[in-house]
Amino acid sequence: MTTTQSDHDIEPSSGETVSGVSRFHRAERIFHWLNAVLFALVMATGAILYVGELSAIVGRRELVRALHVYGGLAIAVLFLAAVIPRWGLPLRADVRRLLSGGEKFNRGQQVNASFMMAAVVVFVGTGSVMRWYEPFSLNWRTGATFVHDWFALVTLLAVIGHVVFALLNPDSMRAMTGRKPFSARSRPYKGPERAENTRGGSAGGT
Amino acid sequence: MLAYDYLVDRQPTPIGRRVFIGSVALGVVGVVFGSRAQGWLERALAPVLEKDGSGLSGLVPVGRFRIYTVTDELPSMPKSQYKLQVAGLVDAPFTIDYAGLLSMIPTSLTRDFQCVTGWRVRDVVWQGIKLRDLLDRAGVNAEAKAVRFTSFDGVYTESLTLRQAMRDDMLVAYQLEGEDISAAHGGPVRLYAAPMYGYKSIKWMDRIELVAEVEPGYWEKRGYDVDAWVGRSNGRDDDAI
Numbered sequence: 001m002t003t004t005q006s007d008h009d010i011e012p013s014s015g016e017t018v019s020g021v022s023r024f025h026r027a028e029r030i031f032h033w034l035n036a037v038l039f040a041l042v043m044a045t046g047a048i049l050y051v052g053e054l055s056a057i058v059g060r061r062e063l064v065r066a067l068h069v070y071g072g073l074a075i076a077v078l079f080l081a082a083v084i085p086r087w088g089l090p091l092r093a094d095v096r097r098l099l100s101g102g103e104k105f106n107r108g109q110q111v112n113a114s115f116m117m118a119a120v121v122v123f124v125g126t127g128s129v130m131r132w133y134e135p136f137s138l139n140w141r142t143g144a145t146f147v148h149d150w151f152a153l154v155t156l157l158a159v160i161g162h163v164v165f166a167l168l169n170p171d172s173m174r175a176m177t178g179r180k181p182f183s184a185r186s187r188p189y190k191g192p193e194r195a196e197n198t199r200g201g202s203a204g205g206t
Numbered sequence: 207m208l209a210y211d212y213l214v215d216r217q218p219t220p221i222g223r224r225v226f227i228g229s230v231a232l233g234v235v236g237v238v239f240g241s242r243a244q245g246w247l248e249r250a251l252a253p254v255l256e257k258d259g260s261g262l263s264g265l266v267p268v269g270r271f272r273i274y275t276v277t278d279e280l281p282s283m284p285k286s287q288y289k290l291q292v293a294g295l296v297d298a299p300f301t302i303d304y305a306g307l308l309s310m311i312p313t314s315l316t317r318d319f320q321c322v323t324g325w326r327v328r329d330v331v332w333q334g335i336k337l338r339d340l341l342d343r344a345g346v347n348a349e350a351k352a353v354r355f356t357s358f359d360g361v362y363t364e365s366l367t368l369r370q371a372m373r374d375d376m377l378v379a380y381q382l383e384g385e386d387i388s389a390a391h392g393g394p395v396r397l398y399a400a401p402m403y404g405y406k407s408i409k410w411m412d413r414i415e416l417v418a419e420v421e422p423g424y425w426e427k428r429g430y431d432v433d434a435w436v437g438r439s440n441g442r443d444d445d446a447i
Contacts, residue, residue, distance in 0.1 A: 143240025
């Protein structure tokens with residue numbers, strides 16, 4: 001996959017003609033933006049369900065709840081894309097880099113992405129207890145609600161951080177929009193053998 | 207150790223895996239012990255939240271009401287227009303207005319408010335009149351076996367058996383936490399069925415009807431138990447909290 005290649009060629013010119021290295025494979029970019037849309041949906045509907053003032057304005061609780069539950073399940077299904085043999089290959093490679101370290105992602109990115117992956121697991125688990133509550137004791141239902149709420153608060157901060165870092169690093173944005181590869185003026189990922197020079201520089205949005 | 211790795215630029219420790227496993231573990235522990243943790247946290251945060259004037263503290267996830275409406279818009283009615291009917295299988299049907307309810311002997315109850323899906327608000331103070339006082343005033347007929355409640359939202363209904371309705375912890379409530387019940391919380395007048403899950407406490411109540419048998423209400427038609435004892439219904443047979 002292009003994400004790991006180190007012997008890329010970068011023309012000293014600028015603009016769209018620059019050939020460079022794609023930080024993320026096309027499958028990853030599609031995954032990322034689908035995930036982003038679904039996250040926006042569950043965060044918006046979650047806020048409506050959670051904040052009484054918003055609930056009162058929006059009403060239609062059954063509809064909002066259905067959007068929230070199925071949006072969340074869609075995220076879980078989307079994560080299963082990682083196990084698709086060919087398509088999931090770049091995803092699996094980057095998940096491994098995020099969880100096990102390595103040079104592609106800085107530590108902030110590793111922490112943020114690993115937390116988000118855990119949060120998806122926790123949200124789907126606790127959300128399922130809240131939605132399909134019958135087999136679970138009252139204390140577990142209350143505990144699941146408690147965890148869902150607190151994780152939502154921390155996740156909101158993580159998402160805000162992610163977006164802020166992305167906006168502060170145009171190269172990272174380009175890496176995820178795929179419109180333009182890394183230009184010569186940016187500090188692209190140069191591979192593990194030269195990592196010590198680039199660790200700060202390759203870092204973008206977490 | 208982490209700092210040392212950084213200084214010598216070794217292969218950094220896999221922090222991602224720690225965060226992942228740690229977060230999932232925290233989630234699991236939170237589900238099992240969360241209902242207790244919520245109690246500790248509420249007590250610990252209470253002094254801080256009370257002093258916060260920003261209003262943001264209301265968003266902190268400890269002991270929050272969720273606002274449920276079953277219609278598209280939030281039902282609301284000014285107190286001056288509010289009327290509660292007591293009708294059906296009774297000797298003397300009557301209608302009582304908001305001021306009339308206030309003139310009756312008030313009862314206060316402080317209980318946890320428990321939603322069947324899991325959220326819980328501790329030590330909620332309710333004030334109102336006993337449901338049984340209204341029923342006694344109308345004079346319940348012998349053939350009446352159940353009570354049916356209707357909301358002025360036009361959709362929400364609930365039922366109790368007559369025996370349940372006569373309990374001392376069934377309130378026709380007009381105050382919540384020392385304030386008049388807001389439209390969001392089901393005001394001006396709602397039922398507070400203390401020993402049961404929240405969905406039984408019908409909001410925006412405007413009619414109480416004595417009937418021959420229990421009729422499943424709005425939520426019961428959507429799968430919730432009619433006899434909604436906290437802990438002893440909806441899939442479980444636990445001790446009540």
